[in-house]
Amino acid sequence: MRKNTKFLLLLLIITGMSVRSQNASRFFPEKDLISTGIYYYPEHWNENQWERDIRKIAEMGFEFVHLAEFAWYKMEPTEGKYDFAWLDKVVGICVKNNLKIVMCTPSATTPAWMRINYPETFIMDDHYIRAENGTRGLNSTVNLKYRMFVAKIVSELAKRYGQNKNVVGWQIDNEPPAIADYSPDSQNSFRKWLKNKYKTIEGLNSVWGTAFWSQWFNSFDQVVIPNTTLVGWWGNNPHALLDFKRFSADSQADCLDFQAGILREHILENQYITTNYTAICTGADPRRTTKLDFAAYTAYPNGGSNNIGEDGFRLGDSKVILFAGEYYKSVGGVSGVMEIQPGPVNWGSYNPLLLPGTVRMWLYHTFAAGAKIACSYRFRQINYSAEQYHAGIIKPDGVTASTGGNEYMQFIKEIKSLRKQYKPNQKIPENLAARSTAILWNLDNYWAIDRQKLTYQWDTWGYPVKFLELTKSLGAPTEVIAEDTDFSKYKFLIVPAYDLVDSLLVKKWKNYVNNGGHLILTCRTATRNRDGHIWQGEWAAPLSDLIGAHIESTDMLSSYKKGEVLMNSINYSWNNWADLLTPGKGTEILATYNNQFYKGKAAVVSHNMGKGSVTYIGVDTDDSKLEKNILKQIYTMAGATTEDYPEGVYTYWRDGFNFGVNYSSDNYRMNLPATAKILVGEKMLKPAGVLVWIE
Known part of the structure; x- marks a missing residue:
């Protein structure tokens, strides 16, 4: 293959002909609400079992099958020799059983012959040692040989299945990691x-x-x-280091766009292109892609964490779907969960049984948050290799549904019932519209702050997530947005720890406020410019006029010391971070520090600007009670009503339906209006419970 210079030159000039869909929802009929699917790996099983397995998938109610993401070795068993006969057969069985297909490019797992013949296609780690085949995601995305082989297999797949009307979409790669690569090509x-x-x-x-x-x-x-x-x-x-993070994310995005461009040359217009990022994604940046129609995510909420209350370890981390469900919609306008665990996993710190109903609750959570697809990894629990202890929809006997499988079937049945209740063109209720909120977040700020936390107690990922938890506890519909979003669509804009800014962004914030928006900024915002340089001036200089105050200095406490903040005659404790504020004329002090040598200094300030308001929260508390009460006060002053849901209870409105899910270990009785009609569940929301109602 070293003689393929012509193909390599063509490869270098491929740019892809499509741009991201301006309306990715066009791939998903509104009346369908959400489509359900399952990962199936025919290459793992005897051919005489394929018919039985796929028939079972259809009988369980699944609507599409996810195929081929790790099967490069079977599609190209030796270099340049392709075999799709087996995949043709599987596709045919799917079609016979009225199942649609999401086809995958296999770029995450290259065959052994590539590592043996072309070791340069693999990354080098930080000891300059080459990676080897045996897992996924270790190929160098910038290596031209790797890209040449990817281009060939993607082209072959696209030409073979791109005009197949039973193929509804394409997944590129798998959980793209934007992994650090120190190889000569990467250098x-x-x-x-x-x-x-x-x-x-x-x-x-x-x-x-x-x-x-x-x-x-x-x-x-x-x-x-x-x-x-x-x-x-x-x-x-x-x-x-910040530039290297940006480079790695750009390289990963470019490799995804590279594949998308090849696909678009051959596939039908109504076939979507996506990939499945991890829910907690700190390397690859979905917003850097330009040719994906939307971004999907994988969700593994339960991997041995304690979570909320006595039974939290069986219910999963409520924050996983909470954040991913909003964040990934900022790419293409829609999203979905491409991979969700159906039971215990094999990689957690411990792997407990889930509380009955938990998988169904996760599915409803993704649906309520706007997902257009819900897919589960995987159909059959494999009997061998690295993930043999990872639960499936079907148990190791190959025929018996697991607890998660039964809950998936229940979810599918209930979705079919909800489709009958769907009415088009529903408008969000006025009380919810009055609370519409956005959280501004990007990975650049995560990378910048996480490198220099300044206190070991700072939770770089969790800090913006906590504000999403708070707004949801107040019953506010909240989205996670990018800078290029139209801020005016939201009544409230929260900007948590947005470290790197420029004058254009600050101006956009000012315009938002002057036009009637309510802006909430927090500590660690605008402390540096986009290059990561501290301003030559006062601390967070671009904010002074905007927040109506000056940030004098910052304090951080030891683990055993507790600071106090006083607001409305209530004392709150803090330990992580405290900005000492000097307010200007006309700026209202909402909270002050109530101990330490700077007792009486302002901790939270607010002032009106134009038709709107700006609030600056200079302190980070562990229990978040202070921040919640500040947000509630801001909503109330702006004329919006609020709720008071306990931790782990989330409500949503979507397509005319109201949803409630409960990740807590306690029962919670929902207070529904007299006009409410319950479609799924009951008012008493039990742990892992789901409630769906219309008004």
């Missing part, structure tokens, strides 16, 4: 990426601050990927 690509960004080496030296500790470069050829393992945590340049 060269990183230098090109830097040169494209900075143009001159002087520009890079300025942004990276290479005058510090004699890191100065005379040319881009001298630059190497920053390696914390070899340099040590203290010695690494945070600006270089």
Whole structure:
């Protein structure tokens, strides 16, 4: 294959002909509400079992089958020799059983012959050791040989199944990791990426601050990927590391777009293209792609964490679907769960049985949060290899439904019933519209802060999630949005720990407030510019006029020390972070510090601007009671009503339906209006309970 120069040149100029759909919902009829699917791996089973298995999938009520994501070895058993006869047979059995298909590109798991013949297609770790085949996601996304082989297999798949009307969509790769790659190819690509960004080496030296500790470069050829393992945590340049994160995310996104471009050359217009990011995604950035129609996610809420209350370890982490369900909709406008656990997993710190009803609750949670698809990993629990203890919809005997399988069937049956109740063009109730909220978040800020937390108590991922939990506890419909979103669609905009900003974003915030929006900013916002430099001026200088106050300094406490904050005659405790604020004229002090040597200093301030208001929350508390009461006060002052749901109880409105799910270990009685008609469940929402009603 080393002689394929012509193909390689073509590969380099492929750009893909499609751009992200402006309306990805066009792939999903509104009346269907949500479509259910299942992962099936025919390559893992004897051919004489395929017919039985796929017939069972249809009998259970599933609507589509997810195929081929890890089957490269079977599609191209030796280099350049393709075999799709087995997959043709599987597709035919699916069609015979009225099942649609989501076809997958196998780029996450290359065959053994590639590692043997082309070891350069694999990444190098931070010890400069080549990865090997045996797991997934270890190929170098910037290596041209790897891309050449990917282009060929994707082209073959697309030409074979792209015009098949039973194929409804395509998943590219699997849980793309944007993993750090220190290989020579990655080093060269990183230098090109830097040169494209900075143009001159002087520009890079300025942004990276290479005058510090004699890191100065005379040319881009001298630059190497920053390696914390070899340099040590203290010695690494945070600006270089931030750029490496951005480069890795860009490379991953480009590789996904590269495949999407090939697919679009061959597939039907009504076949969607997506991929399945992990719910907690800190490497790959879905917003960097341009050719995916939307972003799906995988959700594994229960992997041995204690969670809420006595039975929380059986109910799963409520925050997993909570955040992913909103965040991934910011790509393409819709989303869905492509992979959800149907029972215990094999990789958790411990792997307990789930409380009966939990899988069904997770499915309803994804549905309520707006998912258009709900797919489960996997149909059969495999009897061998790395994931043999990972539960399936079907038990290891190959025929008996697991608890999760039965709950999936219940969910499917109930969805069919809800479809009959669906009425088009439903408008969100006025009381919910009055609470419409957005949380502004991006991965750049996660990367920047997580590198320099300043206190070990700072929870970089959890901090924005906690504000989503708070708004949901107040009954506010909340989305997680990007900077290019129209802020005016939301009554309230929360910006938690948004470290890196520029003047354009600050101006957009000001315009939002002047036009009637209510902006809530928190500590660690606007402390640095986009390059990660602290402002040459007062702390968080761009915020001073906006929040009507100056940030004097910041305090962090030891684990055994508790600070106090006073608001409305109530004392709250804090321990993690405290900005000391000096308010300007016309700025209202909402809360003050009530101990330490700076007792009486402002902790939370607010002031009106134009038609709206700005509130700055300078303190981070563990129990979040202070922040919740501040938000409630802001909603109330803006004329919005609020609820008071306990931790783990979430409500949603979607397509005319109201939903409630309960991740807590206690019963909770929902207070429904007299006009409510219950369609699923009952008012007493038990742990793992689900309630669906219309008004």
